[in-house]
Amino acid sequence: MINSHFITMNKQHLLPIKESRLGVIGGSGFYSINKIDCHEEIEVNTPYGKPSDSIRLFKTGNLEIAFIARHGRTHKLNPTEIPYKANIWALRSIGVRWIIAPSAVGSLQEQIRPLDIVIPDQFIDRTHKRPATFFNEGAVAHVTMGDPFCMNLSGILCNVSEENIPGGRQLHRGGTYLAMEGPAFSTRAESNLYRSWGCSIIGMTNHTEARLAKEAEIAYSSLSMVTDYDCWHQTHQEVSVEMVLENLRANTEVANKIVFEIAKVIDKKRPQSKSHSSLKDGLITQKENIPSFTKEKLKIFTDSYWG
Numbered sequence: 001m002i003n004s005h006f007i008t009m010n011k012q013h014l015l016p017i018k019e020s021r022l023g024v025i026g027g028s029g030f031y032s033i034n035k036i037d038c039h040e041e042i043e044v045n046t047p048y049g050k051p052s053d054s055i056r057l058f059k060t061g062n063l064e065i066a067f068i069a070r071h072g073r074t075h076k077l078n079p080t081e082i083p084y085k086a087n088i089w090a091l092r093s094i095g096v097r098w099i100i101a102p103s104a105v106g107s108l109q110e111q112i113r114p115l116d117i118v119i120p121d122q123f124i125d126r127t128h129k130r131p132a133t134f135f136n137e138g139a140v141a142h143v144t145m146g147d148p149f150c151m152n153l154s155g156i157l158c159n160v161s162e163e164n165i166p167g168g169r170q171l172h173r174g175g176t177y178l179a180m181e182g183p184a185f186s187t188r189a190e191s192n193l194y195r196s197w198g199c200s201i202i203g204m205t206n207h208t209e210a211r212l213a214k215e216a217e218i219a220y221s222s223l224s225m226v227t228d229y230d231c232w233h234q235t236h237q238e239v240s241v242e243m244v245l246e247n248l249r250a251n252t253e254v255a256n257k258i259v260f261e262i263a264k265v266i267d268k269k270r271p272q273s274k275s276h277s278s279l280k281d282g283l284i285t286q287k288e289n290i291p292s293f294t295k296e297k298l299k300i301f302t303d304s305y306w307g
C-alpha cells in the first residue's frame with residue numbers, strides 16, 4: 001500500500017523520543033529488511049525533492065522501522081546523485097530520531113579484513129560535490145562535529161554487533177571512515193595517503209548523511225561492512241564491483257540480523273542522547289530575521305527552538 005505524505009502534514013516530527021521511529025538507510029547490497037514484513041510504503045515529498053526511494057515501514061514490538069534504499073532499490077543513484085537532504089528530511093518528518101546505516105566499505109588497514117564489521121567513530125571528508133547543510137537561505141547554524149556519529153547509539157550498535165557477528169569475523173569498535181566522492185574508486189597513491197593518515201575504512205556516502213543528520217537532531221551510526229582491501233594491498237586483488245557484491249552477499253544476512261536485534265534494544269531503551277539536541281548551541285541567526293519560506297522548510301528541525 002502506498003500513501004503520500006506532504007510537508008509537515010502530520011506533525012510526526014514532534015513525537016517525543018519514546019514514540020519515535022528507527023530509520024535504516026540501506027547501502028550497496030542492502031535494499032530491504034528481510035527479517036520482518038513491510039506493512040506500509042509511503043512516498044514523502046520534501047522541500048528538497050524526492051528521497052532515493054519510497055519509505056518502507058516495518059514493525060517490531062512497539063517500534064516502527066522506516067527503511068530507505070540509499071541508492072534506490074535498483075541501485076540507480078551514484079553516491080553524488082543521492083538526494084541526501086531529501087532522505088534525511090523525509091525521515092525526520094515522519095518521526096525518525098535514530099538512524100542505522102548499513103554500508104559497504106573498503107579496508108585501509110591489514111587487520112581490518114573483508115567480512116569484518118567496523119562501527120566508525122570519526123571521518124575525514126574528501127567529498128566535494130555534496131550538500132553541506134540544511135541551514136542556508138537566511139538561517140545559519142554551526143553544529144559541532146567533534147563526535148560526528150552518535151556515541152551512545154554506536155555503543156549499542158557495537159554491543160549488538162558483537163553478539164551477532166559470525167565466528168571468524170571481527171568487530172572493530174571505532175575507526176576513521178574516509179569519505180571520498182567517487183564513483184570511481186581511489187588511485188593507489190590516494191589509498192596509501194589515506195593509510196598514512198591513519199584512516200581505517202573508505203566509503204562514499206556516510207559523511208554527508210552524518211553531517212545532515214546532526215542538523216536534523218537524529219542520532220546516526222554506521223554499520224560498516226568490509227568488502228575489500230581497496231587497491232593498496234600487495235597480495236589482495238584490487239577492489240571491483242564484483243568483489244564488493246560477492247562479499248556483500250555474505251554480509252547482508254548478518255546486517256539484517258543486526259538491524260533486527262538493535263531494533264529490539266531501541267524499542268526497549270529508547271536511548272536519548274545529545275544528538276537529539278545538537279542545534280541547541282548551534283543556531284545563530286535570530287528567528288525574527290529568518291525569511292518565512294526558510295523557516296517553513298526548517299520547521300521540522302527547529303520547532304522546539306523557534307516555535
Ligand SMILES: CSC[C@H]1O[C@H](OP(=O)(O)O)[C@H](O)[C@@H]1O
Nearest residue numbers: 027028079103104203204205244
Ligand atoms: C558498490 S561499491 C561502491 C559503493 O559502495 C558503497 O555504498 P554504500 O555506502 O551506499 O553502502 C560506497 O559508498 C559506494 O557507494
Ligand SMILES: Nc1ncnc2[nH]cnc12
Nearest residue numbers: 104105106202203230239
Ligand atoms: N574500496 C572502496 N572504496 C570506496 N567505497 C567502497 N565501498 C566498498 N569498497 C569501497
